[in-house]
Amino acid sequence: MYSYLPHIDATKLWQIIGAKSWRDLVAYIESIDKSTYERLGFDRLLTIVLDCIKRFGFCEGLKILDVGCNTGLFSISMAALGNTVTGLDNFVIDVQELYDQIRFPFINKISARLNLVKQDILEFCDVDTNVWDIILLLSVAHHWESGYAKSQTNKYTEAQISKVFNKLFTSFRKAIYYECPLEEPGFPFGYGYHMLQKYVNNFASYKLYEIEITIGPNGYLRQLLRIER
Numbered sequence: 001m002y003s004y005l006p007h008i009d010a011t012k013l014w015q016i017i018g019a020k021s022w023r024d025l026v027a028y029i030e031s032i033d034k035s036t037y038e039r040l041g042f043d044r045l046l047t048i049v050l051d052c053i054k055r056f057g058f059c060e061g062l063k064i065l066d067v068g069c070n071t072g073l074f075s076i077s078m079a080a081l082g083n084t085v086t087g088l089d090n091f092v093i094d095v096q097e098l099y100d101q102i103r104f105p106f107i108n109k110i111s112a113r114l115n116l117v118k119q120d121i122l123e124f125c126d127v128d129t130n131v132w133d134i135i136l137l138l139s140v141a142h143h144w145e146s147g148y149a150k151s152q153t154n155k156y157t158e159a160q161i162s163k164v165f166n167k168l169f170t171s172f173r174k175a176i177y178y179e180c181p182l183e184e185p186g187f188p189f190g191y192g193y194h195m196l197q198k199y200v201n202n203f204a205s206y207k208l209y210e211i212e213i214t215i216g217p218n219g220y221l222r223q224l225l226r227i228e229r
């Protein structure tokens with residue numbers, strides 16, 4: 001399907017978390033597993049970076065919006081790879097203080113390309129005029145119907161959900177990476193896909209590519225799609 005398998009400097013990704021080898025990386029992941037952190041998803045990050053390179057030939061020099069950036073793992077890593085990234089979250093970014101606690105050798109070098117903003121996506125959509133190469137919508141959209149962690153807090157009306165989806169779906173150039181519940185207690189099977197069908201205008205006109213079944217930050221099965229025009 002792809003004409004070539006491009007080179008990726010994986011050491012850059014290890015360095016992001018301070019690992020110098022796969023052995024360090026495994027030790028790091030094990031320590032995260034034992035901690036109370038929300039699952040980080042380094043595996044999901046690699047899947048997306050590799051898919052982007054396979055599909056577009058590169059994963060650098062892109063303008064990326066990371067909606068619901070949480071710890072900033074995806075935003076920071078994408079900036080470390082040479083992209084310009086805005087990471088947005090309506091809660092304190094990196095409340096777990098992940099990057100205070102691990103040594104992060106890249107952070108000073110990438111600060112000019114990284115913009116982490118504490119703002120709700122609904123407010124952001126009202127003022128944002130950018131066209132993004134890539135939008136990351138990872139394990140976040142389902143919160144708009146049920147509130148964060150199904151708490152009902154910060155949930156949107158159907159009109160607000162529709163407004164956010166349709167603003168994002170008309171503001172990207174290359175792709176949206178969309179990850180949402182596939183099979184998770186409290187959500188109907190295939191919930192993420194059905195949300196798109198329900199809210200995105202002219203949904204049938206978009207091309208959907210199933211990338212992988214992933215394990216989301218809370219450990220449940222997610223569907224990861226690349227969406228293009």
Ligand SMILES: C[S@@+](CC[C@H](N)C(=O)[O-])C[C@H]1O[C@@H](n2cnc3c(N)ncnc32)[C@H](O)[C@@H]1O
Nearest residue numbers: 068069070089090091120121138139140143217
């Ligand atoms: C389950 S976490 C996913 C984090 C990250 N995208 C990932 O996949 O690992 C969802 C994040 O989205 C944020 N969030 C939820 N609703 C949001 C909204 N309306 N605007 C901005 N951020 C939101 C939450 O605060 C939380 O940090």
